[in-house]
Structures are given as C-alpha cells and as structure tokens.
Amino acid sequence: MAIGDVHGCATLLREAIWPHLGSGVELILLGDLIDRSPEPDGDRQVIELVRELQSNPEPYGLAGVTVLRGNHEQMLLDALAEEQPGEATDLWEWNGGDAAFLPVAREHRAWLETLPLTAIRGPYLLVHAGVRPGVPLEQQERDDLLWIRHPFLSCPHGLPYTVVHGHSITRDHQIDHRPDRINLDTGAFRTGLLSSCTLRC
Template sequence: MTVLRGNHEDMLLNVISAPEPGDRALDLWLWNGGELSLLPFARAHRAWFEALPYYAIRGPYLLVHAGVRPGVPLEDQRERDLIWIREPFLSQDHGLPYTVVHGHSITNDFEIERRNRRIGIDTGAFLSGKLTALRLEFETAS
C-alpha cells in the first residue's frame, strides 16, 4: 500500500500550524469537509503527515494525488500541481514515461477511468459511497 500527500493532508498541515479563528487555512479546511475534531489526532501524528511523499514510482506507474503538469519533467513538477491540478492534466497527454495513477478528480460514472496513459481512481466516495482501491501488478527486477 502506498500513502501519498494530497490536498486535504496539505490543508490539514496548514491548519495545525496556525489554527486561529478566521485564519484562511482553517476556513479552507472546514469548507473542504474538514472537522475540528480531527485536529488533536492530526497534531499527535503531525510527523507522519509531514513525511508523506508527494508521489511514488512503482514500476511503470507514477502514483500521485491529483496529477502532473503536462510537458514538465517529474523533477521539475511543483508540489502544488501534484496535489491540486485538474487541467490541463485531465485533457492532455502528460509526456512522462509512466502511466499516472491519480485521484482528486471524480471519474465519470464513479468508475475507474483509463485514458491518455493515466488511471483515475477517485470514484467520489463522499457522493457515491464507493471507495476505490487499485491493485497494480508489474514485474520487478531481482
């Protein structure tokens, strides 16, 4: 199993850094479904959240929360794009030598979506009640 940093983890880290009433980070967290009751848990596990990678490479797959900026080499990708991007990633070929596996953008019909060397796995759990996991199989060098 691979756990990555996404936009909600990033917002949570911003909130536990400066959670003052009226703070923009706190407002953004609450507006995106965050709960004040999660803050003590998040503070207790802050180091774990901070250590989450923005992406992972597994064989021919690049795992990332939201996507990548098309035409930009992996080492030059901005963290913000990796956790927030939708367009132009969803409509253009990304140009990287991987199949990009991502969430963040709810797929059509709440089903796994395969197109343009990407696999979208966000099936809109908060709307559809369907939480998706994907098992990737590939050869590894020994």
C-alpha cells in the same frame, strides 16, 4: 495495490483492504485519507488503521504500506501550522475539514509531514492529483501534484509513466482508464464506492 481517495470512509477502507491481507502486496494510498467523512469519527479511524498497517505490515501479510500526501492532508497541515485559527483553517473547514478532528490531527502531525508527494513503481507514477503536462517530473510543482485538474485531465502528460491518481471524481463513478493515466477517485464519501487497482509491475 493502489487505493483512491478515502475521505474518512473507514468502513469502505476496511472492506477494500480485507481481501488483500496475507497476500504479500504493497498498499499505496493516493492521499485524501480525511475530510468529508460520512461516518462518525471516520477520519480518526482511517488514520489509525493506516498507521497501524504501515507500522506493522508483516503481521497483516503485506509487503508494505505507502501513503501519499493529498491536498486535504496539505490543507490540514497548513491549518495546524497556524497559531490561531485563520485563513488556512477556514479553507480546510470549507473543504470538509472537521474542527473536532484537530486534537487527533495534532497527534499525527509529524507523520503527516513525512508523507511523500509521489511514488514510482515500475511503469507507474502514483500521485494524488496529477502532473503538469510537458514538465519533467523533477521540475513538477507541489501545488500541481496536489491540486491540478486541467490541463492534466485533458492533455497527454508526456511522462514515461502511466500516472495513477485520484483527486478528480470520475463522471460515472467508475475507474477511468486512459492510455497514459488511471483515475481511482470514484467519490467514496458521496457514492459509497472506494476504488482500487492492482499494479502489474
């Protein structure tokens, strides 16, 4: 089961995961676990919940938990890499980063650095933002996988997968199913709707 951008919505994440505990499914989170949280301490709660499930999937009846890197995780990592707060920290905070979360983030930095950019499950390519149309997967640039909107959202991508992604909030705040892609970002932090879909592999 793939889950869209969480953005610190700990309550919504628990509600999304709860029905699947004990089901034997794999959870795949598409990145942007953090930032813009509408609830107190949401970023910490989300990170700790996800890491607990990932470290111990069996007691929860899950096959596993895969977490992809989103642009917000990357911005946070760039901020953590600065010896003194500078441009990277300013960019992260401008995009909804909470400076009070930094001490917690430092505890999870090594884990954040391990997060992959993509995952393939059968006919599905899972990625945070999308892909550059016409470019083979092995030649895709990191920034496109984390940040791209257009031309990905407006052109066939040409890869032999259905791309499952987030990053760009859908106009009607519903899951956007297209012939070659599925967008799961329904703007949870703004709308209260955290979307997911079952992958039929």
